[in-house]
Amino acid sequence: MRTTSLSRQLVVGVLLAELLCAAMFSFTAIAHEMHGRRRAFDVMLRGRADSLLGAVQDAEDPEDNVFVDPTELAVPQEDAYEVLSPTGRTLGQSPNSPADLLAALGAHRTGGYFNFKTNKGWYRAVRFEGVRVIDRNEDQGGLRRPVIVIYAASTRDLWHEAVEAVRFYVLASVLLLAVTAAGLVWFLRRRLSPLQQLAAIAGRVSAQSWEFVPPNDVLRTAELAPIALSIQQLVLGLQQAFERQRQLTGDAAHELKTSIAVLKSSLQLLSMNPRTTEQYEAGLEGLLLDTERMEELANRMLALARLEEAPVNRTEATDLQAALNAVVARLRPLSELRQVALEVRIESASKAHMQAEDAELLCSNLIMNALQHSTPAGRVSAIVQSCNGAVELHIVDQGNGIPEASLPHVFERFYRADRSRSRNSGGAGLGLSICKAIVERANGTIQIQSEAGTGTEVTVRLPAAPS
């Protein structure tokens, strides 16, 4: 991928704009200067032509001719001129001018200023008809001799002079350009260093080191502070998620290793000494129980993984009533064994967006929990209600409740409010996590309220599916 540099673009952009300005400025200055100088040139040209007119003298010959007397003339040698009679006869020419220049001079027939080019460069000329009064007397007024005067001078120096005049501006512009470029680069380097610091610090963040402390330079820069703060938030969130995941993996490994340790020690104990048939039978029974517990653990971990990863099927709807009845029928023997009354109250129709399997798992986990925490002669109620387009499932027990300190953690995986007791009653601390995953997949909420000594109530609220 091609990368673009903002600072390079900025420098180039500013310099281009400045160059354009300088060019326009210089051009305008030159044009203005040229205009002034051209006018002055024209005036000068006319002045010299007039003095040429003044040099026209009577030839003192029978035809009363006139001629140009160069000795009377004080004009630059490089200039070219020609004086013609109205009939086109040449009365006088600049003596030093090359023939092609004079030819070009004579080729122009109309009056006024004009430009032309010879092999020596550009010339500007003026042609006008003048009247020379010769032998002026006090009474007669003398002889009036009309002549045509053409006078040309090279404009070669005009450009040079104009450029010379605005050279200061041009030089100043170029200098300004250089200073701007250097200053801009220096400024960007200096002001962008916090950005590089930020990148360096962010680059050092890894799974091993989560430290991300933006330097003060960064936090003081208005444009960078929000970026730095959001990176900080991001890193913090990632770290927490990562730690949670690591904790989870560690907990899962701990549970599995403990299960295997139980199994292995049971087997080794059995084979350590010769045993009687009864001892072997008891040992095998224990092993079977250990294996069942391990199977249960594996099932729950897999259920949780499935719930968290599989895509949600929005089309399927399950009747909670049916799921609840199936679960209650299955758990009835356990409740009788524990001498706990188990009642179901369906107050309204109850379809929710979840798979039948999940609905049963949800009900079974919640009722099982309630039964396990119930004291003999207690009561567990499962109630289904409809409320503002939502289906509510309440599981209420009259058990010994959950300690207040444990309540915020009960949905965390592998969490046990009372670890030793729960472990021996078969749970791995995954039941409520599974319930939460099921409910959240169905876009619902699950809440738990508990009071020590009075009992616990779990409330599941699910968006109702059309029945």
Add this chain to the structure above:
Amino acid sequence: MRVLLVEDEVRLASNVAAALRERCGFAVDCAENGADGAALMELNRYDLLLLDLMLPGMDGLSVVRHVRRRKDMTPILILTARDEPAQVIELLNAGADDYLTKPFDLGELLARAKALIRRGKGVSHPVLTVGPISLNTVEQTVRCDGQLIDLSPTEYRLFEYLIFRPRAIVSARELLEHLYDYNWQHHSNVIEAHISNLRKKLRAVGEETSIATIRGRGYRLEAPERQL
């Protein structure tokens, strides 16, 4: 020898306790949580503490710190399902003596337990001798000049405890404490009866090694000075 096992996984605890009783002849007390374990450590004197790390309430590390703060020198063997080096280092630095990761081999656990008990009593060789009598802690046998002396399990345990502390006076109360777990109903005359049987069996092999009764204080394993 008496061992305290603190482990919240009841099935694992019962297996380990059974193995310690059967194979080593140890008296084993079990606790299911850290607080109970720490309380039992204060109440009784143990020759070894077997401690699970992840315990409800007070965790294993806290128990280790608690025990060591009380200047209790009992060897501690940690059982853990986690084996991150940082955690192991922290444990050993807190005062634990050894650790074993779950799932462990029961045989290895027993061997480590015995080794730690030996070390705790300042002995390194698994065979202990007093005069011509030697006790093999691995085979759990007692021999006199190579000849096997047939002892009951309780007599063996009694002799094992005494031979770890030769020429020291050991009270009947101490013997009771170290040979029986808390489920046992204490009767000091039980010790007296076993000592008497042990004396008879030692005398039968015709040895001058004997168990002397120090009136009002306890018993002492005696052997000729030069042979000890």
